[in-house]
Amino acid sequence: MPVHQQQRVLPWWRVNADGSYVFFVRLGSKPIEFEKGKNAIAVPSLDKMPLVINILITAVRNGELDQQLAQAKKPETVLKYLKTA
Helix, strand or coil, rough: CCCCCCCCCCCCCCCCCCCCECCEEEEECCCCCCCCCCCCCECEEEEEEEHHHHHHHHHCCCCCCCCHHHHHHHHCCCCCCHHHC
């Protein structure tokens, strides 16, 4: 039976003080790291946002972000006291 439930949707971008944007790609609620410590893409203006999104779509289709997506999907480590012997 279908159930209607509200879910929080996090924005994928933020506006900097200088008017530029920072675009995040999330897997679940966790942003994907493109390089070590870098989990966002700087976009100079809102009209460039569709171009950045299309480039990311092409990169995903070509398998260029497979490693980053796999890293983001890694399960949390199980605490020692939760492991069964």
